[in-house]
Amino acid sequence: MNSNFCLSVNGIEVSVIRKPIKNLHLSVMPPNGWVRVTAPDKMKDEVIKALLAVKLRWIKKQQAKFECQERQTEREYVAGESHYFLGKRYRLEVIFKDAKPSVFLRGNNKIILQVRHESSKSVRQEVMYNWYREELFLYAGEVIAEWEGKIGVKAEFFGIKRMRTRWGSCNHEKRRIWLNLELAKKPVNCIEYVIVHELIHIITKKHDNEFFSLMDKYLPNWKSMKEELNRFMLSDEKWSKYD
Numbered sequence: 001m002n003s004n005f006c007l008s009v010n011g012i013e014v015s016v017i018r019k020p021i022k023n024l025h026l027s028v029m030p031p032n033g034w035v036r037v038t039a040p041d042k043m044k045d046e047v048i049k050a051l052l053a054v055k056l057r058w059i060k061k062q063q064a065k066f067e068c069q070e071r072q073t074e075r076e077y078v079a080g081e082s083h084y085f086l087g088k089r090y091r092l093e094v095i096f097k098d099a100k101p102s103v104f105l106r107g108n109n110k111i112i113l114q115v116r117h118e119s120s121k122s123v124r125q126e127v128m129y130n131w132y133r134e135e136l137f138l139y140a141g142e143v144i145a146e147w148e149g150k151i152g153v154k155a156e157f158f159g160i161k162r163m164r165t166r167w168g169s170c171n172h173e174k175r176r177i178w179l180n181l182e183l184a185k186k187p188v189n190c191i192e193y194v195i196v197h198e199l200i201h202i203i204t205k206k207h208d209n210e211f212f213s214l215m216d217k218y219l220p221n222w223k224s225m226k227e228e229l230n231r232f233m234l235s236d237e238k239w240s241k242y243d
């Protein structure tokens with residue numbers, strides 16, 4: 001029996017600390033949802049594992065709560081913060097350099113923000129959001145082109161902007177689509193859902209039977225994508241649900 005060790009239960013890493021106690025204590029720690037167990041020093045590893053397996057749902061629920069809180073806290077654009085891009089979490093690194101500001105990804109999990117010396121928080125934020133806008137524009141452009149072909153419609157225009165209450169909008173008559181800039185942080189299947197939703201509004205303006213039967217036809221699992229999108233209620237501001 002190890003004294004302090006790490007074990008993995010259904011993909012969740014758990015730190016186990018042994019102490020001369022009677023019962024097992026389980027905690028999920030902020031801010032990252034790290035799982036810690038204090039176990040009686042004589043309890044067998046298998047028993048600890050079995051007890052943890054029973055608590056798996058609870059652990060996941062706590063972790064989701066922390067993730068949600070983390071996503072909703074206001075960003076300072078300083079090193080070490082988590083930032084999301086296409087549904088993936090990245091660690092922010094800030095480089096100060098007297099050159100044109102830029103943002104780029106490095107390796108698997110780093111997002112590098114390069115700004116001039118003494119750039120204020122609002123400047124850093126603007127640089128980040130410009131990057132998000134460009135990236136989302138490129139990504140969404142491809143997805144829109146692909147789905148225009150599949151559905152057989154053509155949007156006259158699409159653009160990216162900050163919107164307080166919607167993930168996307170479509171002007172049915174003018175065939176103009178706007179996408180919420182915050183989508184750049186969301187998983188790609190969520191972005192796809194919003195794009196298909198708005199493209200179908202070119203065919204039918206309302207959420208009528210035709211609309212839902214087209215959604216079912218083109219994206220049979222659209223409901224779970226919508227749920228995923230609405231699960232974490234956006235970033236710094238208060239938002240209402242998407243449709």
Ligand SMILES: [Zn+2]
Binds near residue numbers: 201207243
């Ligand atoms: Zn709609």
